[in-house]
Each structure stands twice: as structure tokens, then as C-alpha cells.
Amino acid sequence: MKTKLYLLYGGKSVEHDVSLKTAVTVLLSIDESRFEVYPIYITRDGLWCSPGRLSKEGLTVEQLIARPSSTDAARTIGEILTGVLALPGPKVVMPLLHGPNGEDGTVQGLMELLNIPYVGNGVLSAALTLDKAMSKQVLAQADIHQTEYVVCRYEEWKRDEKAILSGVEESIGYPCYVKPASLGSSIGISRCLNRKELLAGILEAFSYDKKLVFEREVSGREIQVAVIGNERPLASLPGEFIHDHRFFDYESKYFDKQLRMSIPAELPNGLTERIRELAIRAYQAHGCEGLARVDFFLDREGDLFLNEINALPGFTNFSMYPVMWERTDGTTYAQLVEKLIDHAMDRHENKQTIRYSK
CATH class of the missing domain: 3.30.1490.20 (ATP-grasp fold, A domain)
Structure with a gap:
């Protein structure tokens, strides 16, 4: 029996459009011999709905957008929970929601209540990594250098x-x-x-x-590392974007056609492994599971500062996270998606051994 894969995308967030791009890329990569894909769209107002089963051929962002049956969020969520998500058979949810109301532990908490396996970080790690102020306290406690x-x-x-x-x-x-x-x-x-x-x-x-x-401000380079896994996470080779922007803002990240990735990043001897080790330390300090991208600053004096951890990094096939894995060990985008789903299933299976009564 195929596993039902539910893709959650859109969301009540200013990163709504980024999420739609991610969803298209993931949907196009899915092995349909292994998974039945059920897209679930969350509107900018937090209403849940589904466009139904979609064909990969000629798929566009516009096709992912559906019209909710009601303006009441509880009713629309209930319809999805009792309809689409209640279908029998093995299932897993892949939240592709960037920012608040999705990447911050809220949706993860719902999946925990429903006892459905889901891709990516759990409630605590999702909340910690999205809240930069709380994350910095965790990094300080772990004695990881930051600005x-x-x-x-x-x-x-x-x-x-x-x-x-x-x-x-x-x-x-x-x-x-x-x-x-x-x-x-x-x-x-x-x-x-x-x-x-x-x-x-x-x-x-x-x-x-x-x-x-x-x-x-740390004047220098921004180095990124992709981390994957649960109890024994792995770190990719470090990478960086080569660009001329003083401030790498939203427009620069998503619309600059001149951006170039350097993977592996050209670093002094020994620094590559140090960065990979620090990325795993930060990942584990936050209790991360599934995936995260860990970003560092390297100043002109060679000092290293951890900038932030992104629990759901950019995830199109042109994003740094999947490309770093491809250039580290040859993992393709489709293989990466399946690895993340497998990690989700493993974590869920392990949790089923927990006792909730004496």
C-alpha cells in the first residue's frame, strides 16, 4: 500500500509565497510509485482547503491554490482533519510552511495531538529556532560564539x-x-x-x-551548513552565496539573477570541519530533528560567529540546502525528500514506545 503524503503549504505568514514555490518543487519530485500526494493549502487568513489530487504535468503555483468552504478557520481545519487526513492507511505530513503559524511549532503540535508522523523539527525545536531571541539564549548556554x-x-x-x-x-x-x-x-x-x-x-x-x-554587524562572509537527521545528525560541506550586496535582503535572495553558490566554500585548512562540528552542536543544543540550515558569519580576522538556525530552510531545487547535499554526497532532490520522510517515520515509530499510563 502506498503511503499518503500530505503537503501543507501557504500559511498565515508573510512567507506565504515562498511556501508555494517550495510546494511545487517538492510535489514535482515525489516518487508516485511510493506515495499518494494530497496537497493541503492554507490561505493567508489561516483557512484550510485542498485543491484535490494534482498532476505533475504543467504544474503551476496557481494550481496549488484552493478556495475554502468557509471563513471560519475551525470549520475548515475540521473538514481537512475528518476528510483528507482521516483516510485509512499509512500516512505522513510534510509541513512546507515558512515563518509563523507553521514553522514555529503550532502545526507540529497539531500533528502530535493527531499522532501522525511529520517531517522536520518537533514542537520545541521549531519554536526555539524561529524565535531568534530564545535561540540566542540556547546558543549562549551551549557556549557557541555569536555576535x-x-x-x-x-x-x-x-x-x-x-x-x-x-x-x-x-x-x-x-x-x-x-x-x-x-x-x-x-x-x-x-x-x-x-x-x-x-x-x-x-x-x-x-x-x-x-x-x-x-x-x-559582522563584516565578512556568511557560511551555511545543511544538517539532516535525528539522534545522529550529519552536516554537509559548507557553502556560501557569492554576491555584491551589502545586506542580503529578501529581494536579493529571491530575485537576484547574478547570485552564485560556492559549494564547498573556500575556507582555510581545518575550518571546514570546525564549522560542520559547530553546526551539529547547535542543532543538537536546540533539540532539532529532521533538518535545519545553520548559518555562520566569518569576519576578516578569521573569527567565526553563529548567526542563526533555520528549521525549514529554503527548499526549492535551487536553494542552498538541497544543493549543499547534492555536492556533499550526491544526494538528489528527490532522494533528499525521501530521506526526510524516512526520518519522520523513524521518529514517530520510536515515540510509539512511550508509556502514558502506569
Whole structure:
């Protein structure tokens, strides 16, 4: 019997469009002799619906979009749970939801309640990695080097704006970055050279999140590592994007045709293995399972700083994560998807041995 593979995509997130691109790529790669694919679309308002079974031939993003039967989120989720997800036979869910309301442990918690295996990180690791402020505390506890940072909540900002501005200038200085704590794809992030830009960046970031992280700029290179696995994770060869952007923002990441990947990244002797080891340490410190991309800064003096962990990295066939694996050990995109599904099944099987009564 084929395994039913449920793809969750879209979502109530500013990274909605990125998720749709990911879903198309994954759907086109699926081995239909092993899996029956059931796409589940989540609208920008958080409503769940399905476009039905789709053909790979000529598949477009537009075909993935469906119209919900109701404007009530609970009703639409219920219809999917009692209809599509309740079909008999072996099943696994693959959340392809970037950002809040999907990458942050919310959907993962629902899958845990339903006792359905799912690809990627669990509730705790998903929540920790998406929240940059919490992740930095975990990294500090694990004694992993990172750049100076300050965290600010909206209530603190409203109470004393001048104190926050002065505190950032004194402890971080310029240039600095202001970031929404729980968002990806560089959305809402600003590089600031003075107080005027800092103020504008804060107001922009607060429109996406109610908790911000300020970081000192590290001038140098950004090195990325792909990690896969559960209890015994593996790290890929490091890679980097070659580009001329001072700030690698959303437009640069997704629309710059001049971007070039360098995999493996050209690094001094010994540094490649050190970065791979640190990536696994950070992965395990956050309790990650399935997959994550770990990003580092390497400054001009050769100092290494862990930037962040992305629990659902870009995952089209042109994204850094799958390409790093292909150039590390020859794993194709389709093989990578199947490996992630196998890890999900293994984790779920292990959890079935847990006792819930005396």
C-alpha cells in the first residue's frame, strides 16, 4: 500500500509565497510509485482547503491554490482533519510552511495531538529556532560564539523609546541590524547606520513582530551548513552565496539573477570541519530533528560567529540546502525528500514506545 503524503503549504505568514514555490518543487519530485500526494493549502487568513489530487504535468503555483468552504478557520481545519487526513492507511505530513503559524511549532503540535508522523523539527525545536531571541539564549548556554545582541519587546519600546535607542547605540553601535524575532527570509530586517535609520527600522520590524533583536554587524562572509537527521545528525560541506550586496535582503535572495553558490566554500585548512562540528552542536543544543540550515558569519580576522538556525530552510531545487547535499554526497532532490520522510517515520515509530499510563 502506498503511503499518503500530505503537503501543507501557504500559511498565515508573510512567507506565504515562498511556501508555494517550495510546494511545487517538492510535489514535482515525489516518487508516485511510493506515495499518494494530497496537497493541503492554507490561505493567508489561516483557512484550510485542498485543491484535490494534482498532476505533475504543467504544474503551476496557481494550481496549488484552493478556495475554502468557509471563513471560519475551525470549520475548515475540521473538514481537512475528518476528510483528507482521516483516510485509512499509512500516512505522513510534510509541513512546507515558512515563518509563523507553521514553522514555529503550532502545526507540529497539531500533528502530535493527531499522532501522525511529520517531517522536520518537533514542537520545541521549531519554536526555539524561529524565535531568534530564545535561540540566542540556547546558543549562549551551549557556549557557541555569536555576535553582540539586544532584545526589545513592544511594551518596553512604548514605555521608553529613548532609552531603547540609547541602549542599542551604547551596547551594539553602528552599523547594526534590527530584526523581527520570529520571521525568516530577511523580511522586516533593516541595516542601520544612524539613529534615524534605526528608528525607521524599529517601526518596520514591529509591524511584523512584537519582539525585536538588535545585532552588531559582522563584516565578512556568511557560511551555511545543511544538517539532516535525528539522534545522529550529519552536516554537509559548507557553502556560501557569492554576491555584491551589502545586506542580503529578501529581494536579493529571491530575485537576484547574478547570485552564485560556492559549494564547498573556500575556507582555510581545518575550518571546514570546525564549522560542520559547530553546526551539529547547535542543532543538537536546540533539540532539532529532521533538518535545519545553520548559518555562520566569518569576519576578516578569521573569527567565526553563529548567526542563526533555520528549521525549514529554503527548499526549492535551487536553494542552498538541497544543493549543499547534492555536492556533499550526491544526494538528489528527490532522494533528499525521501530521506526526510524516512526520518519522520523513524521518529514517530520510536515515540510509539512511550508509556502514558502506569
